[in-house]
Amino acid sequence: MKHRPNYALLTILALALILRIVFWSQALLGRDAIGYAIGGLGTWCAHSPGYFGYCLSGWLVNQLVANINDSFILINVVTSLLGIYFCHQLAESFGLKGRNAILATAAYAFSINLDYFSVVALSFAPEGMFATLFALICNRAIKDQSFRFTLLATVIWAVSGAFRQTSISFLAPLWLYTLWASGPLKRVPLYVLVAIPIILAWSRPNAYYQKAYNGDLQADVSRYFWELQVYTGSNYDQSNFGVDKELKSNVTGGYHWPFIELLQLVDEKTGVHFLPDYRSYGAPPPSFAHAAKLSALQFTKLTFYMLFSLPCLLILLILLPQFKKVGSLFRPGEIPFFLAWMLPVGGFFIVGHFGSFGYLQIFLSGFSVLAVLLLSRAGGQAEAPGWQRWQYAHAFLTTAALVFFIFARPYRSSDAQEKLTDVLILQYTGPAIQHLYTVARWVVVQPGPALEEDWFRLETDAELIRWFSTTPMAGRCLCKPQAVR
DSSP: OOOOOOHHHHHHHHHHHHHHHHTOOSSOOSHHHHHHHHIIIIIOOOSTTOOHHHHHHHHHHHHHHOOHHHHHHHHHHHHHHHHHHHHHHHHHHTTOOHHHHHHHHHHHHTOHHHHHHHSSSSSHHHHHHHHHHHHHHHHHHHHHTOHHHHHHHHHHHHHHTTTOTHHHHHSHHHHHHHHHHSSOGGGHHHHHHHHHHHHHHHHHHHHHHHHHHTTOTTSOHHHHHIIIIIEEEESSOGGGTTOOSSOOSSOEEEESOHHHHHHHHHHHHHOOOOSOOGGGGTOOOOOHHHHHHHHHHHHHHHHHHHHHHOTTHHHHHHHGGGOSOGGGGSOTTHHHHHHHHHHHHHHHHHHTOOOOGGGGGGTHHHHHHHHHHHHHHHTTSTTSOOHHHHHHHHHHHHHHHHHHHHHOOOOOOSOHHHHHHHHHTGGGSHHHHHTTOOOOGGGTTSSSSOOOOGGGGOOSHHHHHHHHTTSGGGGTOSSOOOOOO
């Protein structure tokens, strides 16, 4: 039987490609992107915790492209398109066919989240692609009880950490569940033996160059990560969306990760000091009130950004109370699969650290599939609302998100709350990318219009290297960035 091409999927991929070409950013946007670019020009290390594999892949592509920003965006465009295809395959692996599989794929493909991070020099698009492919292969491994697919899932999981190290920890629960559910446990040592050398292949050089980034080859990388990520010195209050109503001239300190702050309280009361003593690096005394406030804030941000990324989730929030037995909508094995994929990382974002909007890439395709999965099955129940009307609603919300991405206009105002809207929403649109517009949290409360820093306009490798040569890091890196001649 001749296989017919899936024209709907091809159309989605074509539209996604056109969208990325139209909003291809011409300059590096933000400090993190500049860190990646410097790494891709030969220092091999971005901001903590490193991203050695992503920097290396950027360097390889740049040997042909000769513009590091374009090189990373090319990588992101390709990986995002692959991620869209894998999302469709994932939907079909859960039994979604035809229009339902296309709806799930379209929601992911035209998510504001994926659209934005496909065309800026950040590593979230590859993370989303690896996570989607990993989930797809895990599902097939479990359904087929396949040694080959489980081995392939292990390799994908181990390689994904080279592009974003957090993928290793965030996807570990799903990997462990797959090892348990896909066949004899006696094979587990083999999978571990396969994963270890792959992880070491990128983690060892990553740690080495990270020490140079810190200016001390004898430095404790974990300590540096702790001071930069867990405890952070800042001139804003991260428990208030980054807006400090009374901008302070002195640097204040806090904890990014609430559960670390709670553990500090335990250390303080018991005297165990399992964690580094907060006094040793100038952190404020731990506070249960601050940890609770920050957790509540991060839950709010997570919920807000999920709905902003996938507005179709609104349909689930509306309908779920009408389902008498939500559990009956799942088939055997699906609940633990989705929980292993989404619950640990979502929980970490709440009690751990939730920073960039792009963090959601780690499970965004899964939520897109899950939404259509539940709605389609609920529509088959006599007492449930008709699925056809929710197909139209789903398609409308997906289209609305795409239209918002294409036409929304960021604004600049002296009002701090309006600037906050820019930070939270309007900077993640096509026009914002096209106009090189970005509002960083450290300028959000400055009087007058929000301003772009000069180094947000670096467009060529030569400009980037000249700027980098004036920074303190230039003298610390083991390898110096070089433009391709």
